[in-house]
Amino acid sequence: MKRTPEKKHTLPNHQKRHWVRLTRDCNLRCVFCLDKDAQDGTNIPFPAVVDDLQRGRDRGVVRVVLSGGEPTIHPDYLRIVSRAREMEYTHIQTVTNGKMFCYKNFLDQAVTGGLTEITFSIHGHTAQLHDSQVKMPGSFVQAMAGLTSALKIPGLIVSVDIVLSRLNVKHLPEMLEFFVGVGVREFDLLQVIPFGLAWQNNSGLFYDIEENLPYLRKAFEYSKRPDISLWTNRFPPKYLEGFENLIQYPGKLRDEVLGEAKDMFEAYLRQGKLMLCHGDRCRFCYNDELCQDFVRFKETGRLEAKKIPPCLEDWEVYADSENEPRPVLEMPGDPSKADPAKVVNFFIPYRYYLKSSQCARCRCNDSCAGAPVDHIRQYGFNSLKPIE
Ligand code: SF4
Ligand code: SF4
Structure with a gap:
């Protein structure tokens, strides 16, 4: 059930x-x-x-x-x-x-x-x-x-x-x-x-x-x-x-990317000019995972939604996630049309995932990306139950 x-x-x-x-x-x-x-x-x-x-x-x-x-x-x-x-x-x-x-x-x-x-x-x-x-x-x-x-x-x-x-x-x-x-x-x-x-x-x-x-x-x-x-x-x-x-609120990431920094992210996607701040400081930066996705998207031309974790597969809200194709974001054929808003709007629901301290005990830990941030905000880290 x-x-x-x-x-x-x-x-x-x-x-x-x-x-x-x-x-x-x-x-x-x-x-x-x-x-x-x-x-x-x-x-x-x-x-x-x-x-x-x-x-x-x-x-x-x-x-x-x-x-x-x-x-x-x-x-x-x-x-x-x-x-x-x-x-x-x-x-x-x-x-x-x-x-x-x-x-x-x-x-x-x-x-x-x-x-x-x-x-x-x-x-x-x-x-x-x-x-x-x-x-x-x-x-x-x-x-x-x-x-x-x-x-x-x-x-x-x-x-x-x-x-x-x-x-x-x-x-x-x-x-x-x-x-x-x-x-x-x-x-x-x-x-x-x-x-x-x-x-x-x-x-x-x-x-x-x-x-x-x-x-x-x-x-x-x-x-x-x-x-x-x-x-x-x-x-x-x-x-x-x-x-x-x-x-x-994860939507705040939109302000980070689409506010004053928008030109910088746009120049990266469209002309390949790496973000000026990229480097040593990224590990201290709240945007780090999102920026890694910008780089991944630029280099590979696509981003794929992460999987719903095995410990949530029996949740009613995720009932069909296993059978449905996972959403994908593709780089447009003409890179000058690439839009940072699309990357951040894709990242928040499909790739902004978190794991709990309990995940270390889970046999899926190595292959699992965790759960969407909005899931954690609503149901808590405790909803992730390690699979023994
Ligand atoms: S993660 Fe790095 S590249 Fe991205 S905004 Fe922060 S400092 Fe800049
Ligand atoms: S407990 Fe953690 S590692 Fe295990 S399936 Fe759930 S989210 Fe993934």
Whole structure:
């Protein structure tokens, strides 16, 4: 009899957000900054920001994220928030280092103008830990002043972003305890990735995830509290056994490939120009498996869907997978028509597969690729039962 599994997690709605860059400048010097290469000390002129806001509305998006660089140092920041509200964005969020929000007037005016969510990027629970990463003394005190004032404003959503690196990973449980203690209930944990200054400073920042799992898992436990929302960003899903609800929405890979990097992937598929970042840094990169598939696709001209694992063959949802031909993606006859979107759209359902720690005990381990990421997100790693 075919098994009908119990669904473990409900997949979240991935509400569309329009990101608008306000500045190419910042008032901090974070050691892991991904944006430094794109910064030249300028602000995006107000009319260009308004045009960008309009592009989001034209696509029907009602949720906007004002970002930078550091968005709050834009001289027209408050005017931009108000304009976004006038343009009928219903959710106006800003991602900030929080320094400017220590000025209560500035915070109040932003909220009155329409700001509905502030995400504070704070990477430590002490001045020493935070300031040593952002390279600006006094930053922790300022950010915390802004954060505590913001938490007192009724209806304002306040969240904290933490970049996880060798510098703070061991303190993560204490950090969450500290921020929960002051009233924060939403967190995004961003894994350090090998770009910008983070790559230049890589030896001091990249860390052995396996070795630090006890700290990470202690922090992930907070996600089980009903009053706390916690997300991970670019965190390798294979380390999220028991916390499958924290596996990042796989569609995010589309943003990685079809956003600013789209030309690079297109040039690879069409002209064979290898991705500029390809090489040593790939092993630290969240996109590694996807990029390996880009290379495989370019070199062989095709990708084939991976098999559903033997331990799931008796699941009702996979009943016909054994008999049906496996989907294949072929390189177009004219490579100048190759499209990175097709590769990522094929990769997510058919080749983004994960295995559990139990797989090592399975007699199929060597020949099995694991299960689709969406299966793991819904039913958990525990649904993979080793075949003895
Ligand atoms: S995995 Fe891909 S995106 Fe990441 S560094 Fe390598 S080539 Fe670049
Ligand atoms: S337990 Fe793991 S290795 Fe064995 S069949 Fe399932 S997914 Fe494959």
